[in-house]
Amino acid sequence: MSNQLPVINLMGPTASGKTALACELYERGDVELISVDSALVYQDMDIGTAKPNKAEQQQYPHHLIDLITPLQVYSAAEFVEDACNLVEQIHARGKMPVLVGGTMLYFKALLEGLSSNLPSADYAVRAEIEAKGESEGWQAVYEELKTVDPLAGEKFKVSDKQRIIRALEVYKLTGQPITKLQAEQPKNVAYRYSFYNYALLPDRVELHQRIEHRLKNMWKIGFLNEVENLIEKYDLNDNLPSARSVGYRQALDYLKNSDRSLKSKQEMEDKALYATRQLAKRQYTWLRSLQESHQFKTYLTIKQAQEDLRNLYG
Incomplete structure (x- = not known):
C-alpha cells in the first residue's frame, strides 16, 4: 500500500468557476484550501485579482493569500516550499489538501x-x-538572445517577452545559456505525494462571456480606485511583478499616462479584456501541456464537475 500523501489539484483558466468548486468541497469540513494564484499573494490587490472578500475568506479560508506587499516578490520555488509544508500540516490535522488556482x-x-x-x-x-526593449525594440533584444543562447532563440518567439527576459537574465548572471543549465540540472520531484488532477475547461465562448462579465463588475465596484490607492500607498510602477498582473498593467498605464478621457478609459477597458482573454488562452495551453505528462480528469461544465466531485469525494 502506498504511503504517499494524497493531494487534490483543482485547475482551470480565469473565471472558469474553480474557486466555487473548491468552496463546495470545503463545505464537507474535512478539507483545507491552498491558493495556487500568483496574484492573490499580494496584499491590497483585491478587486483586480478576484480575491475572495473578507467574509468569503472567513467562511472558506485559503492558505497562501495576502502573503506579501506589491513591492515584494514571490517565486515558484517559494510556492512549492510553502505548499509542501502546508500539505504535511493539513494531513497531520487529518484533512485533505485541495490546491485551487490558475497559475500553471x-x-x-x-x-x-x-x-x-x-x-x-x-x-x-x-x-x-x-x-533596451523599449529603446531599441524587442527584436533587438531577441537578436541578442539568439546570439548568446541559440537554442532558446529557436524555442522562443520575439513576442515571448517574459521568457526572453528570463533567459537573458540568467545568461547575464551566470555567463551560461539557460538551456544548457536546464539540460544539466536534475529535477527535484516530490515523490512523497500522490496527485489527483482535475481541470475545469469550459467552452471558450462561455468563458469569454464570464470574463467580460467579471471585468465589467470589477470596474463597477471600484477597480480603478483600488489601483489609484496602490499607486499612492506603494508608488506602484510597471517594473514590479505585481503591476504586470492582468488588468493592473492596463489600469496603471491609463492612470499614469493617459488623458483620462472617456475614450482612453474605454480603450483601457478593452485592453484589459483582451489581456484577460489572452491569459485564459495561455492557461489552456499550459493545461494541455501538463496533460501530456500527468493524469487528468477534465470537465466542460461546472455542473458536470460538481456532480463528479461529489461522487468522487462524497
Whole structure:
C-alpha cells in the first residue's frame, strides 16, 4: 500500500468557476484550501485579482493569500516550499489538501519539481533588459538572445517577452545559456505525494462571456480606485511583478499616462479584456501541456464537475 500523501489539484483558466468548486468541497469540513494564484499573494490587490472578500475568506479560508506587499516578490520555488509544508500540516490535522488556482507554472513546479541552482530574479538586470526593449525594440533584444543562447532563440518567439527576459537574465548572471543549465540540472520531484488532477475547461465562448462579465463588475465596484490607492500607498510602477498582473498593467498605464478621457478609459477597458482573454488562452495551453505528462480528469461544465466531485469525494 502506498504511503504517499494524497493531494487534490483543482485547475482551470480565469473565471472558469474553480474557486466555487473548491468552496463546495470545503463545505464537507474535512478539507483545507491552498491558493495556487500568483496574484492573490499580494496584499491590497483585491478587486483586480478576484480575491475572495473578507467574509468569503472567513467562511472558506485559503492558505497562501495576502502573503506579501506589491513591492515584494514571490517565486515558484517559494510556492512549492510553502505548499509542501502546508500539505504535511493539513494531513497531520487529518484533512485533505485541495490546491485551487490558475497559475500553471506553480502547478507544474509542484508536479515536476524545479531545476536547481538557477539564479533568482534580479530586477536590476531585468530593468536593463526591458529598457533596451523599449529603446531599441524587442527584436533587438531577441537578436541578442539568439546570439548568446541559440537554442532558446529557436524555442522562443520575439513576442515571448517574459521568457526572453528570463533567459537573458540568467545568461547575464551566470555567463551560461539557460538551456544548457536546464539540460544539466536534475529535477527535484516530490515523490512523497500522490496527485489527483482535475481541470475545469469550459467552452471558450462561455468563458469569454464570464470574463467580460467579471471585468465589467470589477470596474463597477471600484477597480480603478483600488489601483489609484496602490499607486499612492506603494508608488506602484510597471517594473514590479505585481503591476504586470492582468488588468493592473492596463489600469496603471491609463492612470499614469493617459488623458483620462472617456475614450482612453474605454480603450483601457478593452485592453484589459483582451489581456484577460489572452491569459485564459495561455492557461489552456499550459493545461494541455501538463496533460501530456500527468493524469487528468477534465470537465466542460461546472455542473458536470460538481456532480463528479461529489461522487468522487462524497
